[in-house]
Each structure stands twice: as structure tokens, then as C-alpha cells.
Amino acid sequence: MCSAQKNNPNIIIIYTDDQGYGDVGALNPEAKFKTPNMDRLVDEGVTFTDGHSSDAVCTPSRYSLLTGRYSWRTSLKKNVLAADGPCLIEDGRVTMASLLRDAGYNTAMIGKWHLQMEFVGEVNGGRDWSKPFTDGPIEKGFDYFYGIPASMNYGILTYLENDRVLEPPTLYTKRKVGVTPRTYRIAPPYDKAYKEKLIEVAPSFIDELVLETLTNKAVEYIRNATKDAKKGTPFFLYLPLTSPHLPHCTHPDFQGKSDCGNYGDFMQETDYRVGQVLDALKANGIEDNTLVIFSSDNGAESNYKYQRDTYQHYSSLHFKGGKRDIYEGGHRVPFLMRWPKEIKAGIKVNTPVCQTDYLATVADIIGAKLPDDAAEDSYSLYEMMKNPKTVITDKPLVNHSFTGHFAIREGKWKLNMLRGSGGSLKPVIIKPKVGEALYELYDLDNDPGETKNLYFEHPEVVKRLTDKMTQIIKNGRSTKGEPQPFVKENWKQLTWMTLD
Missing domain, CATH: 3.30.1120.10 (Arylsulfatase, C-terminal domain)
Known part of the structure; x- marks a missing residue:
């Protein structure tokens, strides 16, 4: 590992949830809502036009982003995880946060985790919310964590800080169904008694305020971390937002503002929140040497068809499918980077790349050496960011x-x-x-x-x-290096081969 150098950049990853490739105005001129702040990233940095999440759903992509490793090498061979349970990131595995922390960075995560963490007790009155939860972001390399456990359509709805539950989720709720396909709210009134499949929720939790709450916390973190950053201790902020994943719970200030119904309103709020982060960098005088990475965990939710047919908005652009699909619409996503000190404005890279590549890229930037048992599926994009004509040979x-x-x-x-x-x-x-x-x-x-x-x-x-x-x-890896072990059991999808 290396120690943080004074010229090492601050790093922010803004990770949206279920945002399609066509949900950025600069990538889709016919979009039916406005994204001026995402467009800023396109105009002022590099766009990877063939950029992908590793998976077409949430948990696996988040694992891959943080570890540089395909999630199907773990026990998770399909689907996603819940809120409560053992974390998918194995103990001792190098993550982007642990790599940067060990290199002298301050590290923080603010937002949605969805890799599981373990709470004390069981649902329906058996919880002890006064006890710390375990196996969360703090154990995976983050100095600071503020956020929610998983998606807002199930699980546990309350804010967490470091390893503590800030408000016990002692009430219960279910989806309040909306009038358009696949729309609903998680909103009061909440129930006092538990019934099967109800969601645990804190009394003051309001879904419409989550994006605002997380972004304000991120802006506060940037402000507080700037002092150290200017003295030579940079920061890494992982900011996985909760939008535009269902429920489409748009803040009241943005309701009715787009030409694409509630989905468009929610996307315009999301863009505004991105702008708050970018503005905070500028206001604190650290914009020039901060690498901002923007992407989504998978393609647009299946109600992209409703937006297409009703408003003529194409979340998947001309690509086939959406979230969950193996087709391009399931995993070809906005894949943007801005770093004014190093990246020329407005360039495009057409080489196929993946979010698994982030870890090797960051390691390359700070001069850290990755061990053989880390980032097994990660290729550095650092030279490509500076020169779009750079070729990486034999990159699957x-x-x-x-x-x-x-x-x-x-x-x-x-x-x-x-x-x-x-x-x-x-x-x-x-x-x-x-x-x-x-x-x-x-x-x-x-x-x-x-x-x-x-x-x-x-x-x-x-x-x-x-x-x-x-x-x-x-081989347990797609990069060069020593073969690595992986979980071989319960893998029915390997129809063309057998594992020894």
C-alpha cells in the first residue's frame, strides 16, 4: 500500500439506483426531463459510452463496484439480498474504502448499502435496536457511515450512523399503491402491530425526504473534510442514492415539474441533488482535484415501458430491455467521470468497460499495489481517462x-x-x-x-x-494473476460446463 500524497485527488462516487442510459439529457437529446447537472459531468469530463454495471440488479453490482470482483464468485448466484443478514463482502476482502483508508484517505459512505448487515434480534417484537449492528460499512473500510440498510420497498426503514440505529423502527408499513403501473409510496400512516410481510419503519421516516436528507449529509461531509483535504489528507465519499428506484417518492418541491410524470419529477430531483454535491466541491475550493464518478447500479425498472408509451421517454434509449435483463438495457448505464486537473472536458471513450474496473483505476491513480486475492475482475481505466484512444488488450x-x-x-x-x-x-x-x-x-x-x-x-x-x-x-478471475478460489456450489446456471 501507499500513503496518501498531497496531490492525490479526493474521490466521490455518486451511484444512482435503477437509472437507465437514456435518463441523462446529454446522452438522450429526446429525454422528457432535464438533467443539467449530470450534463455538466458529460460536458466537463469523460463519457464511457459503453459502460456497464456488472449485474442487472442491485446487490451484485454494489459488491462488484466496491471489490472489483464479480459477485457470482460468491454464494449469491442470482437475485438480490435483504436488509438484515451477513454482509456479502467477505471479512478481510480489499474494498475501495479499505484500500483508500490504508493509503491515508478519510473514507465515508452516505446512502443505501444493500449488501446486508446484521441487526440484533428478529422482526415482530424481538429486536434490540439499542445494540450496534454488525457487518456493515464500518467493517468494510469506511471511517464514517450514514444511510439506510437497503432499498425502500422492503426491509428496514430508518437512518443509521456508523454502527447505530438512530431511531428504532418500531412501527410497520406496506406499500401505498399509486395509480400508474409499479408506483407506490412508503408513507404514513404506519401500523403498530406486525403483520406478515410488513416493513419495519421508524415513526418519523418519510420517503419523500430521503434524497434531501442524504444529500445534505453529503454536503456537510464535504465541507468538514475539506480542511484535511487541503492539508494533504484527501477523502473518499461513496454516495449511493435511493433514486430513481421505486417508490418514486419525489420531494414536494419537485412534484409536477417535468414532462414525464412522477418518474421525470423524481429524476429532476435526483439531478438537483447531484448538483448540490458538485456545487459543494466548488464552494469549498476543491473542485479541480476531485475525481467525481457517476453511474447507476443497473438499467431502468420495468415501468420504463410506461414512461415510453405514455410520455415517449426512452429510459433505455435504443437498447433492449431494462433492469433484471441480460440485454443491454439491463446493464448499460450512464458511466461518467470528471476530474478537471487530469481529464479533458467533453471526451468520449467507446471501449466496453465495467464498474468492476473502478478499484484498479483508483489503485493506479494513487500508486497502490493490489494483491492477487483482490480486484480479480478489475482493469485500470486511468490511462483511458486521459487518452480515449488507449487500448486495453484482452479485456473481457x-x-x-x-x-x-x-x-x-x-x-x-x-x-x-x-x-x-x-x-x-x-x-x-x-x-x-x-x-x-x-x-x-x-x-x-x-x-x-x-x-x-x-x-x-x-x-x-x-x-x-x-x-x-x-x-x-x-480461474476465479478475469485479470492476469494467480487463480483464486470462489464458491462453486448451487450454480444451476452453468449449463454448458461442470466445475471440478
Whole structure:
């Protein structure tokens, strides 16, 4: 490891929740809402036009972002986790926070965790909220944590600080259904008695105020951390926001402000919150040497179809599918970076990249050496950020769906290793009939919408990518280095191979 140097940048990762590629105005000129602050990042930094979350759902992507490792190497082979339970990040594993903390950074997380943490007791009166929770952000490299345990549509709804529950969630609630598809609120009145599948909630918790609360806390953190940063101790702030994930609980100040219903209103509030963070950097005089990374944990929720049909807003742009899907709409997301001191304004990189790459990139920036058992799927993007023509040879990209199926990418070729999407497009995961394709092969340069399956036309590409996927799994890594162990059990999705 290295010690923090005076010229090392502050680092902020703003991570939205279920935001599609077309939900940034600068990436989608026909967007039906305005995102001037996200557009600032496009105009003032680098846009990775082929940037991806590792997964098409929440928990796995968050694991990959922080560890530089695909989540399917853990016990989580599909789906997402809950709020309460053992953390998916293993004890002792290097995270971006622990790497930077050990290099002399101040580290903080403000926002949604959703990698599980362990609370004392059980639901329905058996909790002891006075006791600290364990296996949360503080144990994974963060000096400071303020936020909520998981998504706001289930789990535990209250604010946490470091390892403490700030207000005991002693009441219970359920979704208050809205009038448009898949919209609802988590709002008072709350119930005093527990019933099956109700959510634990703190009495003062109001969903419409969560984005404002988290952002204000982030702005406060930036202000307080600036003094150390100017003296040579930079900070890392991981800011995973709760929007535009359901419930679309827009602050009253932003309701009715867009041309895309409540979803558009919520996105405009989200953009405003991004602007508050950017403005805080400028106000505190640290904008020039702060690397801001902006992305989303997966593509747009399935009600993107409602926004498309009702308002002609295309959250997935021209890409197929959305959240949960193996298709591009499930994991091709806004992937923006701004660092005025190092990155030229307004450049674009068209190379396929992944959020797993963040950890190696940060390590490269600060001059830290990663051990063999860390960041197994992470490639540094540092040179590419400065020079978009930089080529990383032999860099595969693997994506993963809600049902745990794979897509592997090599240049223009993408092989979806199942028949169907693995998500909201209702996959047909059955043995193909005679003459039917086993998988789907697409040429994304000429067919970014994944409309023409070239499986039969290019058997050599199918074989090459299948063999490469096999090696990536068996080696426990996709980067160079010593093979690494991984969880091999309960992996029904590996239909083309067996594990020793």
C-alpha cells in the first residue's frame, strides 16, 4: 500500500439506483426531463459510452463496484439480498474504502448499502435496536457511515450512523399503491402491530425526504473534510442514492415539474441533488482535484415501458430491455467521470468497460499495489481517462442477470448464454428444439438493439466466447494473476460446463 500524497485527488462516487442510459439529457437529446447537472459531468469530463454495471440488479453490482470482483464468485448466484443478514463482502476482502483508508484517505459512505448487515434480534417484537449492528460499512473500510440498510420497498426503514440505529423502527408499513403501473409510496400512516410481510419503519421516516436528507449529509461531509483535504489528507465519499428506484417518492418541491410524470419529477430531483454535491466541491475550493464518478447500479425498472408509451421517454434509449435483463438495457448505464486537473472536458471513450474496473483505476491513480486475492475482475481505466484512444488488450466484459445467467462481451461481439433475457422479458430457459439456437450472439456495432441473433452464422465466435467464459469462471478471475478460489456450489446456471 501507499500513503496518501498531497496531490492525490479526493474521490466521490455518486451511484444512482435503477437509472437507465437514456435518463441523462446529454446522452438522450429526446429525454422528457432535464438533467443539467449530470450534463455538466458529460460536458466537463469523460463519457464511457459503453459502460456497464456488472449485474442487472442491485446487490451484485454494489459488491462488484466496491471489490472489483464479480459477485457470482460468491454464494449469491442470482437475485438480490435483504436488509438484515451477513454482509456479502467477505471479512478481510480489499474494498475501495479499505484500500483508500490504508493509503491515508478519510473514507465515508452516505446512502443505501444493500449488501446486508446484521441487526440484533428478529422482526415482530424481538429486536434490540439499542445494540450496534454488525457487518456493515464500518467493517468494510469506511471511517464514517450514514444511510439506510437497503432499498425502500422492503426491509428496514430508518437512518443509521456508523454502527447505530438512530431511531428504532418500531412501527410497520406496506406499500401505498399509486395509480400508474409499479408506483407506490412508503408513507404514513404506519401500523403498530406486525403483520406478515410488513416493513419495519421508524415513526418519523418519510420517503419523500430521503434524497434531501442524504444529500445534505453529503454536503456537510464535504465541507468538514475539506480542511484535511487541503492539508494533504484527501477523502473518499461513496454516495449511493435511493433514486430513481421505486417508490418514486419525489420531494414536494419537485412534484409536477417535468414532462414525464412522477418518474421525470423524481429524476429532476435526483439531478438537483447531484448538483448540490458538485456545487459543494466548488464552494469549498476543491473542485479541480476531485475525481467525481457517476453511474447507476443497473438499467431502468420495468415501468420504463410506461414512461415510453405514455410520455415517449426512452429510459433505455435504443437498447433492449431494462433492469433484471441480460440485454443491454439491463446493464448499460450512464458511466461518467470528471476530474478537471487530469481529464479533458467533453471526451468520449467507446471501449466496453465495467464498474468492476473502478478499484484498479483508483489503485493506479494513487500508486497502490493490489494483491492477487483482490480486484480479480478489475482493469485500470486511468490511462483511458486521459487518452480515449488507449487500448486495453484482452479485456473481457461479463454481465449477469437477475436469474443468474451470463453475457460475455469481446469487442463488438456479445454472447447471451441463455435463450431469453433472464429478467422482465420473460426468458425461455428450456432445451432448444432442433434447429433453434442455444444462445444469442449479437454484433453490437451493427445491431446495438440486439434484434438479429447470429448464433448460427458465427459458430467460431460462439465457441471462442464460451471457452473464454469457462476460463474466467474456473480461474476465479478475469485479470492476469494467480487463480483464486470462489464458491462453486448451487450454480444451476452453468449449463454448458461442470466445475471440478
